[in-house]
Amino acid sequence: xxxxxxxxxxxxxxxxxxxxxxxxxxxxxxxxxxxxxxxxxxxxxxxxxxxxxxxxxxxxxxxxxxxxxxxxxxxxxxxxxxxxxxxxxxxxxxxxxxxxxxxxxxxxxxxxxxxxxxxxxxxxxxxxxxxxxxxxxxxxxxxxxxxxxxxxxxxxxxxxxxxxxxxxxxxxxxxxxxxxxxxxxxxxxxxxxxxxxxxxxxxxxxxxxxxxxxxxxxxxxxxxxxxxxxxxxxxxxxxxxxxxxxxxxxxxxxxxxxxxxxxxxxxxxxxxxxxxxxxxxxxxxxxxxxxxxxxxxxxxxxxxxxxxxxxxxxxxxxxxxxxxxxxxxxxxxxxxxxxxxxxxxxxxxxxxxxxxxxxxxxxxxxxxxxxxxxxxxxxxxxxxxxxxxxxxxxxxxxxxxxxxxxxxxxxxxxxxxxxxxxxxxxxxxxxxxxxxxxxxxxxxxxxxxxxxxxxxxxxxxxxxxxxxxxxxxxxxxxxxxxxxxxxxxxxxxxxxxxxxxxxxxxxxxxxxx
Amino acid sequence: xxxxxxxxxxxxxxxxxxxxxxxxxxxxxxxxxxxxxxxxxxxxxxxxxxxxxxxxxxxxxxxxxxxxxxxxxxxxxxxxxxxxxxxxxxxxxxxxxxxxxxxxxxxxxxxxxxxxxx
Numbered sequence: 357x358x359x360x361x362x363x364x365x366x367x368x369x370x371x372x373x374x375x376x377x378x379x380x381x382x383x384x385x386x387x388x389x390x391x392x393x394x395x396x397x398x399x400x401x402x403x404x405x406x407x408x409x410x411x412x413x414x415x416x417x418x419x420x421x422x423x424x425x426x427x428x429x430x431x432x433x434x435x436x437x438x439x440x441x442x443x444x445x446x447x448x449x450x451x452x453x454x455x456x457x458x459x460x461x462x463x464x465x466x467x468x469x470x471x472x473x474x475x476x477x478x479x480x481x482x483x484x485x486x487x488x489x490x491x492x493x494x495x496x497x498x499x500x501x502x503x504x505x506x507x508x509x510x511x512x513x514x515x516x517x518x519x520x521x522x523x524x525x526x527x528x529x530x531x532x533x534x535x536x537x538x539x540x541x542x543x544x545x546x547x548x549x550x551x552x553x554x555x556x557x558x559x560x561x562x563x564x565x566x567x568x569x570x571x572x573x574x575x576x577x578x579x580x581x582x583x584x585x586x587x588x589x590x591x592x593x594x595x596x597x598x599x600x601x602x603x604x605x606x607x608x609x610x611x612x613x614x615x616x617x618x619x620x621x622x623x624x625x626x627x628x629x630x631x632x633x634x635x636x637x638x639x640x641x642x643x644x645x646x647x648x649x650x651x652x653x654x655x656x657x658x659x660x661x662x663x664x665x666x667x668x669x670x671x672x673x674x675x676x677x678x679x680x681x682x683x684x685x686x687x688x689x690x691x692x693x694x695x696x697x698x699x700x701x702x703x704x705x706x707x708x709x710x711x712x713x714x715x716x717x718x719x720x721x722x723x724x725x726x727x728x729x730x731x732x733x734x735x736x737x738x739x740x741x742x743x744x745x746x747x748x749x750x751x752x753x754x755x756x757x758x759x760x761x762x763x764x765x766x767x768x769x770x771x772x773x774x775x776x777x778x779x780x781x782x783x784x785x786x787x788x789x790x791x792x793x794x795x796x797x798x799x800x801x802x803x804x805x806x807x808x809x810x811x812x813x814x815x816x817x818x819x820x821x822x823x824x825x826x827x828x829x830x831x832x833x834x835x836x837x838x839x840x841x842x843x844x845x846x847x848x849x850x851x852x853x854x855x856x857x858x859x860x861x862x863x864x865x866x867x868x869x
Numbered sequence: 870x871x872x873x874x875x876x877x878x879x880x881x882x883x884x885x886x887x888x889x890x891x892x893x894x895x896x897x898x899x900x901x902x903x904x905x906x907x908x909x910x911x912x913x914x915x916x917x918x919x920x921x922x923x924x925x926x927x928x929x930x931x932x933x934x935x936x937x938x939x940x941x942x943x944x945x946x947x948x949x950x951x952x953x954x955x956x957x958x959x960x961x962x963x964x965x966x967x968x969x970x971x972x973x974x975x976x977x978x979x980x981x982x983x984x985x986x987x
Binding site: 486490493496497500504507508509512513515516517519520523524526527530531533534535537538541 | 889894897898901904905908911912914915916917935937938941944945948949951952953955956959960962963966967972973
């Protein structure tokens, strides 16, 4: 048994505690430790992904307690991919934070950042539903602190909404867990997969309620319509680098839906039939449409990007809710793409903000670094809207191809293509107003006095865009890998066997539980 | 006893939901507290209700209650307590900063209209 699986959770926890206790007044030391921690996370995550790449599923039993009794961490292809994605994205966000000096505008940024990483990593790695709840709370409570970092009335108000909404979500999660435990007597995912399949046709009321409640909780996290209302103002009012980090948080919801609804409540299970295609797919289509219409309707750049996040989550969920191997593979490809593109866009929003009085979509005189920011916005917008040649286009093609055999193919194609057109118009309008019309105005002294964004900020955004380019160039390999992940997800028996058959304290002989 | 526990959960949830739907932070926070009480009792009851039995298996014990929900409730209580403290502090900050404790987004221009809506 390798202990490396627990490292992505332990390492940020220790670094956060160290930063708070020993280095709270030294921003330089905090930066060094934070960056080294994220670099180490990337190394560990690459190692884990390498280990899982051939389909090996590695198990880590907390305190050596055997699976249904103790908490387990499981590293399979899906979770290691998400861990690696989080670590890589966190590095660029952190570089931007240091370059732009955001971390010095309030206290404890780096500690909260590390706690947030700990929660996200834990949510991806855990094999236990209640432990998933705990890691959700860890990442949420860190995100509450990050969300109101650097203060301000508008930010605090949006923070209150965000916290209240998520508290209600957590309560709902507990209700779902309680009903699952009452029905099955276990909260271990692998054990649940076995026991839910055994529930007779007559006594399905409780487990069906639990399945729907759980889906609602994950839908709140993934911002699926009609549970998306928390996202636009929270993401728009949060500090831009924090919003960029939050781009992975919606994906935690998508990850949880993929995990739970392929393993515990698979689409061919009778008791939850209809949940996937009858409810999730239309909701995902509406999410996509509303997100992209929001892009067109937004009056401020930060809201525009927030709505584009909702739209891209809709795209991801459309592909997930097909619940076919091709659909999940396409969704995973698109998740990687939209995380990187969303993070890049939020960072660009902050680049734009440094040279302007506000983010309203009105022409203002060009500021220092205008041309480079415009070019980066252009590339990131192309990626997010899904135009060729970047990976958003390939992701959409994969999703359209995956939807080709389904009953709702007409609806999916019309809404995916229509919303792409709308988002292109929305991004083009924003770009032309912000960057082209700026040149029709005389540069004022005030605009000249605005500071130029630091070089490190551009490095961070450029790095994310380079990753998008790599994601496009190596699309064949990446899609091959996500196809392998989807195949592993739809054959959960090795996962279940790995978790339940590993010996440990209190373990029962095979086939006896 | 099942009826008592079930109706207690139901009443707490109903009251909590009603308060959560209010527009100002104080009732909403109270509502969330009620909801967390309801969910704590609910979690506790998810291991079936047994009175006067030890929560552990030991030699000679004929009946025992399921100890796991008690552990879950303990975790849930700690987390919800911490979260409530956080939300109280953030809402206090928001209220003291803007002199307005509405939860919903207010239009930035018409501040006079916002009075008397809760």
